[in-house]
Amino acid sequence: MWRQEAGAALKETPISRRRQGGRPVEVQERRRFARFYLPLAVAFQTRCGATGDLLEGEAVTRDLGLEGLSLLCPFPNSFHYGQVVDLVITLPLPQLHHHDTPLLKARGEVVRLDPPTGPRGLGGVALWFRDGLCFDEPSPPEG
Incomplete structure (x- = not known):
């Protein structure tokens, strides 16, 4: 569902469950x-x-958008709200113009932490991109 607010189109997507006071609740999420x-x-x-x-x-990313991403991380307790994190995301695309594997770079700020769950004990770290996503400068071809 899309709606207009202050000149921007916002997408509202229900999230199945979050914990609030120890019980799961449905939450509406607003993203541009x-x-x-x-x-x-x-x-x-x-x-x-x-x-x-x-x-x-x-x-590993759980999800990715133009304004941020959510990671599954083996040690989420090492992060705190507001912490700045430099990211390099590997894209599973063929090489472009004989350069290395395409990479996206971003600088993010931690906006949400999810405790470790499951047998692998991975926790969630959600980050908001401070300056957006950009392609990494490609390495010059060898030879």
């Missing part, structure tokens, strides 16, 4: 752009809160 549910490889880099130590790792 559609989300794509694609499992894409993501490399991330950020600084840990109090220590400032560099944290680098890999995750």
Whole structure:
């Protein structure tokens, strides 16, 4: 369902369940752009809160849109709200113009954390893109 608000078209999509006070509730989510549910490889880099130590790792997207993404991550407890994370997303596309595999880059801010669940213990980290998505500069061809 689409509706107009303050000059922008917003898409309202129901989310099946979220926890509120220990019980599942239905929530309406408002997004300006559609989300794509694609499992894409993501490399991330950020600084840990109090220590400032560099944290680098890999995750998989749960969903991706023009304004943000949600990751499944093996250590979501290392993140906090408002934390800035640099992301490199690998696209499963053929090489473009004989360059490396296409990559998207973004700088995101943590806006939601979901606790680890399931047998693999992956937790969710949702990020809002501060400056949008852009293609990474391709490496020059070898030879």
